[in-house]
Amino acid sequence: MSVDATMHVVRPGRRDAYLDWLQMLTGAGLVLFIAFHTLLTASIIFGAGALDGVAGALEALHLDTLAHIFVPILFFMHFVIAARKIPFRFEGQEAIWRNARLLNHRDTWLWIVQAGSAMIILVLGAIHMWTNINDTAILAATSTVRVQSGGWLIFYLVLIPLVQLHVFIGVYRIGVKWGFITDATRPKVVKILTIAFGCVLAIALIALARYATMTV
Template sequence: MTVRTLLPASSILGIAGHPWSAKADKIQSATGILLGCFLLVHLHFESSILLGKEAFYQVVQILEGGMFSETGHGFPIVTKIFSILILLVVILHAAVALRRFPAQLGQWRALRRHMNVIKHKDSHAWFWQLVTGFILFFLAPVHIFTMITNPEIGPHLSAERVYHANAWLLYALLLPAVVIHAMIGLYRVAVKWGFTANRSGLRKLAKVMIIYLITIGVFSLVSYIYLGHGLSLPIEPYVPTGH
């Protein structure tokens, strides 16, 4: 079996020292860090619903620039524009990452044999990043397009999307995939670029973060489902007491 059988053509170019390979690595790492940090902020923003509808409402108004509005209500266009920017970053990240994706069945089989023979933890982490990346290729754009076409956010409107529009099905699949992919990705970037030599400690931190982020994500999702279940159609946007 030759190297060409095991690796995609783009990887062969990288081995040969193609100048684009180094640039693509830097772009992949930079966009990965950006998306990973965004995920950390995003999940904590969403989890503010655990503190109540008022807390989530106030967070939304702050993020959407409510302090610049005479009424104190944020501008949904901010969410739309930010979602478009995130989509562009996701597309760029996926474009440079796909060059390392096994494109043939034989390459997947070779990877599985390699993992079975060599019990290397980083190889297993890379495999799961490939699997979750494949899942996100289909699920992430759906979520982002939803936020672009319907940027209205609020306790009632978000609960309507999750419960009445059955978006919880998408989020239930998206949540573990994006968390696992992001945390493994940040771990691999830190190791790749020499930010730390303590791989064992960093792997433990990544596992803790995966459990933590999935936990707050699940609790948040359940909260939206419970809230949506108690709302009847048509849904009226949440208005805080005293407004």
């Protein structure tokens, strides 16, 4: 390789290693939150009383207040740290796209889906958190009215698959990057994660159908 070709390559240093750790930790924190959040919102499948009961128990423990403070912090920290890897200039995006087509490798495509979904989740997630944090409490009555008004159903139809996709690709990437998933276990883990993704997505969409059709 000529000197010219390597001149612009920045060697990763100790700071980058710390940032990678933080990226993984904030990402893992959000994965745990979303897993918990999916279970909470999916309780509506069993009726309005189930959602109100679970939400009431969380509120009694003040976990909602904790979530209102720490989830937005985690969400924006994760974005800022991970964004350093995303090219925001057109030339960079074009180069990544060209390389992805050239390599045509599953993990490279997954990285592109991860970066693309992140941009949409950033906007929709921020709107969603703002709306919900400003509610006095999590109630089936409030949530069903919201989902049945304005463009909220379409909003969630976009957000649900993107969030779940981002979460599952994130788990896979953490596993590969930090050595939990090896070459030997990779095909099996990919199969398990794909099935789990399908099941979780189905549960979230069934819950959304309940929010969209239930009268409380």
